[in-house]
Amino acid sequence: MNAQSTDIATYNFAYLDEQTKRMIRRAILKGIAIPGYQVPFASREMPMPYGWGTGGVQVTASIIGPDDVLKVIDQGADDTTNAVSIRAFFKKVAKVDVTTETARATIIQTRHRIPEQPLTASQVLVFQVPIPEPLRFLEPRETETRKMHALEEYGLMHVKLYEDIAKHGRIATTYAYPVKVEGRYVMDPSPTPKFDNPKMHRSPALQLFGAGREKRIYAVPPFTDVVSLDFEDHPFEVQTFDQPCALCGAENVYLDEVILDDHGGHMFVCSDTDHCEKRQADGQHGHLAPETHSASGKMEPVE
């Protein structure tokens, strides 16, 4: 290994050793060949706790090359602890270029969001997955759930949706909303809001899912059908927001509620920080955008 002689500890490119990367790449290839199927793999210990994205990091480490540009988001944001740490990690162990710009990235590792800007065929989206088995909370036995997948026995998934409607009058599942991939496997899209489910359908980008603790990898190849499960008389629908982003004025995007003070003040802003910043740089403003405060008298009627 061409370690720099001055370094005390050195790592192989992208932290994992080459044999491990080959093993993970084989799992990824199998996952791509069988869209939505959970491929077991020998998950490694990573220098971070389970639940912080060990699966996603291993997938990223196995596919990243020196020319890649990496973006990492955590709940849509580039500036949260998890995103910053993982970005710094790959900057250090793979010396790759990192970015917060969605359009510039070739690999986007994500925890629980899909960027608002449509992805392209030259991009790969890597999801961090806590519990890959969509049937897990309905059927605790792994032997049984694997058999159910094998025999395509998915009635149970609708039992969950039935329960939602019976209890809440509508399908109340808002995240980790089960999807059927290419008409065959039912898959957990990871805990992304169901708002993002339609973006997975026939996406030109390759989507890879890594679950480190549960030791599973699965994939949705480009231009694959991803259909959210529903009932004929209770069709799938995404969340809607009754106001635009307070900072950039964007509509039809996923918003986070941010508490502003101790007196109940709050605002809704884009969860995708890159999208929001880009819109503000382009001169789009919401009613609470910093620039509009000085001109608030003029801006207020816009509401």
Add this chain to the structure above:
Amino acid sequence: MTDEPLLRVSALSKFYGSRVGCENVTFDLWPGEVLAVVGESGSGKTTLLNCLSTRLLPSSGTASYRMRDGQRRELYRMSEAERRFLMRTDWGFVHQNPADGLRMTVSAGANVGERLMAVGDRHYGRIRATAVDWLSRVEIDDDRIDDEPRAFSGGMRQRLQIARNLVTGPRLVFMDEPTGGLDVSVQARLLDLLRGLVTDLGLAAIVVTHDLAVARLLSQRMMVMKDGRVVESGLTDRVLDDPRAPYTQLLVSSILQV
């Protein structure tokens, strides 16, 4: 009535190592017929039932079943997918302990609806209407439809389990001590209900029980088992009124008279 049996069992044996589960069991079951399998505990009743319902694979012997399309199929030659499909459409299995046959953490309505969803029904309103209908047929008030079975009494759970099994209109139902563990008044009502359903729907059933009264009330024919073998079989009334095998005579004479 057709002239072909629904289920044809031939020389069925199941061994657990050197121990005998059941040995050399042969019988035919006709459409709409209720067969009781009686015997003391350990006599192989449940092993036989599990083999017939393909929950266990026998060591030797065959069983063939006449499918809805009239074709005869060897049960133990079918693929697991086919067997499981049969299990949730054309068959039912009523466990002694309702918790084994129900999903205790989902509502009564979803328990009844699960089989419908499993065979592809995707209309909530229709599924729910069917569930309401079935709950009323097993005498569960429709305001309990969204309660979990955990909140139900033992008798209600057993009735819910029966509704859950019958919702897809099965032709053959396996019952393992369906009234076991219930007090006598609840047992009586459950038996009454079962008898009504079996007659109305023209169900064939294999009922495993150690309770001869249950056998007398529900079944037309019975088999008496001891040590894994069938010691006597025949019309229920004949076997109970005129038992021939010494063991059956002992069994019948052991019934407590109140």
